[in-house]
Amino acid sequence: MSDLFQDLRFALRTLARQPAFGLTAVGMLALGIGANAAIFGIFNGFFLRPLPFSEPGQLIRLDERAPRWDLEYVGMPYPDFHFWRERNETFRGMAVAGGEAFALSDEGSAERLGGASVTHDMAEVLGIQPILGRDFSPEDDLPGAPDIVLLSEGLWEERWGRDPEVVGQVIRLDARPHEIVGVLPDEAAFIMEARLWTPLRAEVEESSNNYFLFGIGRLRDGVPLETALADLERIHANLKEDGPASDDTYPILEPVLERIVGDARGPLLALMASVGLLLLIACANIAGLMLARALAREKEVGIRVALGASRGRIVRQLLTESFTLAALGGALGSLLGVWGSSALIALSPDEPPPWVSFDPDYRFLIFVVGIVGLTAILSGLIPALRATGTRSFGISLDAATRSTGSMAKSRGLKTLVVGEVALSVVLLAMAGLGIRDFQAVMSVEPGFETEGILTYGLALPSAKYEDDESILQFWDQYLDRVRALPGAEVVGATSATPLGGHWGQFFRAEGAPELGPDDVAPVTLNRVVSPGYLEAMGIRLLSGRFFTEADGRDEGSRAVILNETWARANFPDEDPVGKRIQATWEGAPFMTVVGVTEDTKHYGLDEDMRQGIFQPLPQVSTSWTAIVFRTSLDPLALVPQIRQLTRDADPDVPVVLPRTMQEILDQSLWPRKIVAWLFGGFALMALVLAVGGIYGVLSYTVTQRNLEIGIRMALGARDGQVLGQVLARGMTLVGIGAAFGLLGAYAMARAISSIFFGVGTGSPVLYGTVVLILLGVGVLANLLPARKAARVSPVGALRSGE
Known part of the structure; x- marks a missing residue:
């Protein structure tokens, strides 16, 4: 343990002596880790964090499909639900809800609130209890029973200030008096994001054509989804023979969370792959910087070996430096990730469901720690092993030999450049697909106009x-x-x-x-x-x-x-x-x-x-x-x-959600727009990192070849020849990286093409544009090192190589 603390102190002192290197490395890693943490934070909130119910894995969405009607989902009619609930052998409970929008009248005005009419056992199926008052009873679900209502916790706090005396009060919903019997926790808003609940009171004989019910069931312990589906298919087939069920419909069951947010899985996974590539580019950049430092420290390493340090001891020291950089970058990146997740959610025109939380939890912490460790290994292990290679264990005072050794090890830097360019091509191609996808959707003629059009809803209370x-x-x-x-x-x-x-x-x-x-x-x-x-x-x-x-x-x-x-x-x-x-x-x-x-x-x-x-x-x-x-x-x-x-x-008729048609259209396009923005932003960051990587490697290579360049110029080589040769070598690396990148981009496009509209796997124009952008960036990144090489003084180079 003392050796570890000694290595850590040494690493911090080394970084303090080279603040430019430390700040650059930490900044690059913070960007890469922060982007990964931001996207993972959203993915975690939707897909990994369990629903706020007991045994959420048992909750199943009940629905029907109708291939003959060309509909994947049609909802549930009450008669089918009634017989499914009565005759099944695989569910502990089933409930249904119908979406409602209630007009809450108060002092001459009305407010429209989202709600649901539910069977009496909905809260029981979900596994939640009222935090005040009581739940619905079977008697409340009978036709002719008194009108009652359950409030959401949020509405109770917003309008009644959490007054415990709210139970028993009477409010006007849709111009009818309803008695408040209880308050449900906000988790209950999972049902159609409702803020009010009333009993459904449906009857089998009068509901055969109503396919607008939302069904949910809780499986018995140990029952797989396939067994439950077979059970309901058996019941439904009998209902078709008896008459209540349509011949064209079939049961369909899905985990409830997958049904609600499953459409977001593909785009989020594609974005996570993109930020993963961005992190790899950052790692390659850091590895290049650390490898260059390691090569410059060969003499130091050789002295430590001569004093008795083992290769493993030195590798551990260098890896400690890498882990220190990764830890600092991870700490800053995690803060950027939390902020980034919040910013992306805030940009959405829709409020996230109240049962979804994006606050950091242990999964977020494990993810950040994991990518910090992976980043440290990817960016530090190769430089550490290269720095402790066989040539470093025998110190040579011969300048030519030292230069040759360094030139041999610079092949590792060139490999990193090729990798950076390849990954940048993949990200640029993904950005191109995302932008082209958005353009393709925007080019669709909607068939209606949006300019200067206001729309709002009105609902008339049935009591009046x-x-x-x-x-x-x-x-x-x-x-x-x-x-x-x-x-x-x-x-x-x-x-x-x-x-x-x-x-x-x-x-x-x-x-x-x-x-x-x-x-x-x-x-x-x-x-x-x-x-x-x-x-x-x-x-x-x-x-x-x-x-x-x-x-x-x-x-x-x-x-x-x-x-x-x-x-x-x-x-x-x-x-x-x-x-x-x-x-x-x-x-x-x-x-x-x-x-x-x-x-x-x-x-x-x-x-x-x-x-x-x-x-x-x-x-x-x-x-x-x-x-x-x-x-x-x-x-x-x-x-x-x-x-x-x-x-x-009519004071009992509220104006509901006044918006322009342009707002409605923009809201429908927001998911594709934000995906295109993010792809573009990640690609721009990749370009910046790639430019830095190419420039750094070429600059280092030119510095290491000063003696060789000076000899060639002393023998008559002109400035233009040296500039062209250095530029050609740099562009060769860019070209090789672009070729590998095109293969990776096509493979990635095939994997995620389903999330794009009318784009497929891209076109030759798209990939050609990506390559031209990379070549242009490559020329800019190579130009300064090439001009530096062309300005080498033969006399100065020969003197420094003596």
């Missing part, structure tokens, strides 16, 4: 608007008021804005043949819109007309507008205007096609186009709409007027 007539009367009067606002150009309403919600249904053209059991029957995106909506969104008409106020008011005026994909699939060789379509349920009325619009990217710019239709608002009553408001003024400046207008119309 109980029938279609009252609902339609409110929308007619409300839209007239909004259209009268100063600055309003076109105003409309829709059940689902682009990049927002959706409502699927099945439709067919009149006279179309019945589909066979094996034919694909894709779900149609069904949107209910008012007159003016399509014009407000700038959705272009291909044929026919837009809706008028007369459409959908009675049976004789039932109308529909198709998108181009639906029209092309169902009327491939004819103009659909004037034709009729209907829903596939028995007795569905026919609707006359009055127009065809261009397609819109409803589900995302990077998603496939789907068949869709528009129905006029009077034709289908809906208590929820998004208002779309086109103006030449600043859209957000009109929000206060809209809030006041809405309060005047």
